[in-house]
Amino acid sequence: MSSVLLWAPLAFGLVGLFLPRRAVGWWAVLGAVVTLGVAIAIAVGFDSGSAGLQYAVDEPWISGLGVDYSLGVDGLNLFLLLLTAVLWVGGTAFAAFREQENPKNFYFLMLVAETATLGSFLAQDLLLFVLFFDLMLVPFYFLFGAWGYDRTGEGGLTASAATLKMIVYTLIGSLLMLVAAIATAVIAADGGQLTFSIAALAEQPLSHGSQQWIFWFFAAAFLVKMPAFLLHGWMPDAYRAAPLPVLIVFSGVLAKVGAYGFLRVVLPLFPDAAVEFQEVILVIALASILYGSVMAFTQTNVRLIAGYSSVAQLGFITAGIFALRADGSDGAILQMVNHGLVVAPIFVIVAVLLERTGTEDIREMGGMALRAPVLAALFLIVALATLAMPGSANFVGEFYILNGLFQEKIVFAFIAITGVAMSAYYALRLYQQTMHNRAPEGLMSREIGFRDGLVLVPLVLCILGLALYPQLILERTAPTVEQTVTKVTGGEAPEAQLARSEEP
């Protein structure tokens, strides 16, 4: 089942290369829908009481090097898989409603990207994880560069330069991660049989000294991917260059792979280092929250507002994980799904606005709600979810995160709370400037079309559904999270844990 989920998009993508140009878009949508079906089937059959791996596959892949083809689903990745499948349906459908240049390659790369993303969520072998993590970049490199927007006229970069910047930034992290992954396995094997299995490696964590440097190699890769403050340099250019259907999936899912990496790899394999560097990561997370929020309410380009708000949101998620408490990580997973579900519709709306107004600058927008109440209503729901209105699942997620943080590091929690306040400002500003106010001259206020509605409404329904019943996610993730987090802290406060690990 895991293998079917993983390879279905790629199989559809390969077949699509041999179809006539006109059919290939809908074929890709079909592929994404089938994948979603498989993901839903997995979720339905998921045993919510169990903390262990389900649907596990474990075959030797390169036996000489100790690499296994090992996949599995548990509470950490179940809903991220679903999120990926949902957003890819949205992204491909959105693209299929429009004319794409060179469609065969476009949809092929889209589906390769889905397989790679699902692979990095499913992988239970450290090396397989690194492989898929790196592989994700390749299709996005082409999608951004070849189908993206050149911004030289606006003082920006060409699409190919922006995408090169992105790939160099992110690969710096992930190549070092490759070395770190190999070092982890080799040190753990200590001359014996080499294995990259995450579960096996977690059994006997490395010595404190090895953990210290390997932790940072992994952390760098994940923090660049999110992106976190100071490592976000690629984000503005890449977001401005990206074609919108691609940006829907990219902003919705890719950033989460970084946060997920902390839960899947860093906490189980480097528990001592996670405890030791808890505060450093928290500082980075808080800086991301503050910086992302401030940037989000000063930017005028709608893509960048969404982009910087992601930086802030991912800061929240990281803070939740590094509260090193079960409720913080529960909230982080919930919030990853929530954020994916709100940021994707925002980009659908941005695309719709772009087509109506011809600009991405909010100063030149406004008054859209006048003739487009449905669009405005949908946008309002998304905006309110973004600012974590009580009643939304985002509220629950942020509550869990802040609760975890309060119990553990109260000062950090107080600073994080300002981020919640600021998110209200930028979300409402975005909504207001585009939908309300006086309509600028020449603006066509038109209702959202049936086709875009078909993409947008299901996503909004997902938001509403989760708002009504966030337990759906929480109760399935809780057992695995509990297990992961207690392994780190051993059920005691991080300080005590640290003191113990430093004993000779």
Add this chain to the structure above:
Amino acid sequence: VNFHEPSIDYAGISPLIGLTVGLCVVLLSAVFKPLRRSAPLLTMFTLAAAAGLLIWHWDDPKTLITGALRLDDLAISISLIAILCAGFCVLLSIREKATEEAGSGEYHALLLGSVLGMTMLAQATNLVTFFVALEMLSIPLYILCAANLRREGSLESGLKYLIVGSVGSATLLYGMAFVYGGSGSTSFAGIADGIAQNGLDADPLILIGIAMAAVGLAFKTSIAPFHQWTPDVYQGAPTPITSFMAVATKAAAFAVFLRFFDVALGSQVDEWQPALAALAAISIVVGNVGALGQDSLKRLLGYSGVAQAGYMLGGVVVFSSQGTSSLVFYLAAYAFMNLAAFAVIVARERETIFGDDIRGVRGLAAERPLLAWPLTISMLALAGLPATAGFIGKLYLIEALVEGDYTWLGVLIAIGTMISLAYYLRVVAAMWMRPEDEVASAAPGATPAIAGASPEADPVDPEAGRRWYIVGPAILAAAATVFFGVIPQPLVEFASHAGASLFG
């Protein structure tokens, strides 16, 4: 006086005999008019026969000619790589200007002579056979580089290679003399015994010999700082020859590198290990930095070859079975990735007026997808991205390095790979993305004014990119690159045999 008939293992030397006979036949075929066109076919037949004879001895190591040669799995695997490259070279040479200039029979005979030298060098276990085989390999290549008699670049390349290569050979020979003087033996095993018996550890005579031998071999494998000839010679030589010598020469030279250092000088490992590691490090940095900003694809691949040689030298440095296997794996993978790239360059050289300039591949994705995909895969593989043999190769090498306590060299490989992305992806971007500066398209037939590239003055063959003998090898090599990236197990097994043959 009794005359003892020496026992000769004809089966063991049958690959060498086969190649020699083939060489003579091909050379003679040039004399008989009706046979003149058959040289490529005869060459292919000879190569196939030699490959068959080599595979016959797989997993059946034997010492030949009173210890002058050793036919083990290392020798066989390296020889097979060289034969593979030669086979591709024959295909790419069809209708190549240089072939007609030099005479088809002579051209192919020289090619076979070089392969003969490589096959012998891979088996050499004696200083004398070592040197004879090295010259046997090199001298035909000097001539082949200059085979395009009417092009100044080609003649220059041949002369440069001759002079630099001779300096390398002379240095090597001088070093050999020191080693012989110090140990009193020419056979590798004898040298090892001599050093052990006479207690010559850290004897200056031996150390000077080792240093000079290392320098000589570094010339042949284009390890920095002895690489200066590489970009010039690569650029000037006829492209099929460049494709052949880029990989095959490296393979053969690394085989003897392994044998000489691991067998003969194994006891001195502490003396040469840091020195070779330093050479590898310099090579990685110099090669990757040098390749930045190269407009000629052949020069670019020349510098990239310097960097790749640095990575591969890591496999010698660690002095282990794992290191040897990883080196052989990397060589095989490198052969496929490089051949795919060179096949495309050959096609574009004949199709366009740009020669091997990067402008020749602009817009290739739309114009010639069957050429664009192989070159794309090749570039991504050389950059070590996942789902290609290049990734597995790097993984294998880094694993060997970490196990051999050379983690810093593994990290350096990762850093070098990051730098390399900038130039590999530039080629990919040229094919797939809008050019950054629209160049006025030169009218066909106009004289190209290209700085830094090697425009072929040949008449343009606008259909070259559709010919089976160019598209076929390109697709085959690219497919192999992907295949061994996804299912690496067969190649890993192949390589581990080679590793085991040296370290048992």
